[in-house]
Amino acid sequence: MEVYNFSKKEGKKITKFDSNFIMSRIIQTEQKAHIGCMYLEENGVVGYHQAPVPQLLLIxxxxxxxxxxxEKYFKVQSGDAVFWKxxxxxETKTGQGLTAIVxxxxxxxxxxxMSIQK
Incomplete structure (x- = not known):
């Protein structure tokens, strides 16, 4: 498991086309990708299982x-990206709830x- 950071501070200011925003790049795929949004309510769990393909979880x-x-848990929050081969x-779990892109x-x-967290 690797934990990366895609928060605003990791982004780059974009001004092309008279734009004014910050973009944190995450990934580029050469092959088909499945992208979904997970909503874990209070005390939600994505049970312990094997990744059928490489997976990136964006909090x-x-x-x-x-x-x-x-069996060692790491705290994750908004701006963290977790990668499993x-x-x-x-496994992912939350006490208060979380929303993530997968x-x-x-x-x-x-x-x-993205830069890996130390």
């Missing part, structure tokens, strides 16, 4: 805890755009 709102194959066992594809490389 948009709220906070929770994630784990990989070890194909076949990696993992990107799944056979070929994902989040390190090409």
């Amino acid at each position: 948009m709102n709220g906070e929770g805890y994630v784990r990989g194959e070890e 194909k076949g990696e066992w993992h 990107i799944e594809s056979e070929q994902l490389d989040p390190s090409s755009f």
